[in-house]
Amino acid sequence: MIVGTAGHIDHGKTTLVRALTGVDTDRLPEEKARGISIELGYAYLDVPEHDERIGFIDVPGHEKLVHTMLAGASGIDFALLLVAADDGVMPQTREHLAVLSLLGLTRGAAVVTKVDRAEPGRVAALDDELRALLAGTGLDAAPVLAVSALTGQGVAELRELLFAAARRTPPRSPAGLAARLAVDRAFSLDGVGTVVTGTLHAGEIAVGDELVVQGLHARVRSLHAQNRAVQRAQAGQRCAVALAGLARAQAARGQWLTAPAAALATERVDARLRLWPGEPRPLRSGTRVHLHLGAQGVMASIAVLEGDAIEPGASARVQLVCHAAVGAWRGDRLVLRDAGATRTVAGGVVLDPFAPARYRRTPERLAELAACELPTVARRRERLLALSALGLDLGRFARAEGLAEAQQGWALGDAASEALTQRLLAALADFHARSPDELGPDGARLRRLVAPRLAEAPWLELLAGLRAAGRVAQRGAFVHLPEHGVQLSAVERRIAQKIAPLLAAAGADGAWARDLARDCAEPEPLLRATLARLAQQGELHQVVRDLFFDTATMTALAATTRRLAAGDGSVTAAAFRDATGLGRKRAIQVMEYFDRIGLLRRVGDEHRLRADSALFDEPGS
Incomplete structure (x- = not known):
């Protein structure tokens, strides 16, 4: 179980974690000198008579460091919202509560700290105030405890509460999901190399695994989970992953370390968003916000997909157009802060990381998003398949779900x-x-x-x-259609038999209509009419007026074209000329014919292969 502390600056978060675990999470010299947390801090506590270790994420409380708090909050299972008895509820108390609620946290406790500095009446009044503050949030059923880290009052009771919660904590995610770790810290160690830390959101990581960060592949050299050296880590654990093949500069807070099958980066995310009830005005399309997802934070713009705005306390489907690529998977929680990063305004859940730029408000698209909100992978797949008039891309579906097993191909309902x-x-x-x-x-x-x-x-x-x-x-x-076929007359069939060996012998040079008429001793008008008939049937090919090629030759030339385009999808006339041995003029004529019939398309000086063309590449061609 991962426990996250939250609350206003100097309300005793780090001191309480030290009282519970014996670990001082302020590790930076500046933190110790100033007496406040600047970076995320970590500590661990073993659960008695249970194979479980509680991990603590101690987050900064200062308003300017809320983005750091968000980087840690996205991976927690249980929240401790702290309020100092001598100070009371403060601005960051309210914002941290909003963050926890918008992230979907329903397990936690409110803790009145420093009770040794306040009269009993003051503590009782704060108890009532906190219960009122929690009402209407995901933590409205959370207990309120009073503690003093200095005297030890209430610390043992809080520790027992955490032990009980840890024993009841369900697995973070079901089986079948790929490994995904949100990187919230990266550093280098002598003799070890690059190390990244974060909460494993899904799947498992084992020593020797190949993982991906920002498109770069790395191998797991060694692994710590919940501050212990292990061979394998599971979802829900705090992990430190030593990576071979990755430089420190290539990993940073906000990146995702994932199994290759689940790796994705997107700039458009469809989500269901809830506007915090305390917001003074509706959230409208076009609003610029800070999007926090996992440990990453980027600027984004909102497009409300149902109506023009979301009222305070209400929810609606939206599209987030990000100003930089993000990692996002279906079901991930997200938080939005205003453009000036002064307050938390909304939160929600990712519905589709592959959001379309067009047709995003159509009834068909909204029906797909409703399918994305169904509770299981199997039901989502079944419904999306039924709704997909153009087929369901199984590979993209698997990546959106973060499935461990890569899938390929399409399915049509x-x-x-x-x-x-x-x-x-x-x-x-x-x-x-x-x-x-x-x-x-x-x-x-x-x-x-x-x-x-x-x-x-x-x-x-x-x-x-x-x-x-x-x-x-x-x-x-x-x-x-099977019943349709262009029938040749007896004369046309006879001429077709006569010209077949001549076209085969001509090969890539092709044969002119007048020369075929001469060599076959046939009237030129009759032969031209027969050639046109055969071209309509697809039996031969008229590259330019009166110049004909047989299908076997065109199939070979098309194969050369595909081979040349295997790199970046384009073919130049010079490369085609050199590969076929044709003269420059004839090479250009053939490529322009391929442009006309749809094997290639002209883009500037290049001819690009049409990926959807089956010309000369089908059985019987």
């Missing part, structure tokens, strides 16, 4: 699959009616007609399923 099928069949029927002499559109063009926003993977899977069921047919890259 039954209703979405049937709707897409009907649209596809209708599009083909319409194409055949308008262009009866053409075999059909190629797969990429058909996708643009039917579902331009559908990802390539589910599209290809849908198309393959329809081919296997005999509901569509495909010749090369061209798709058509």
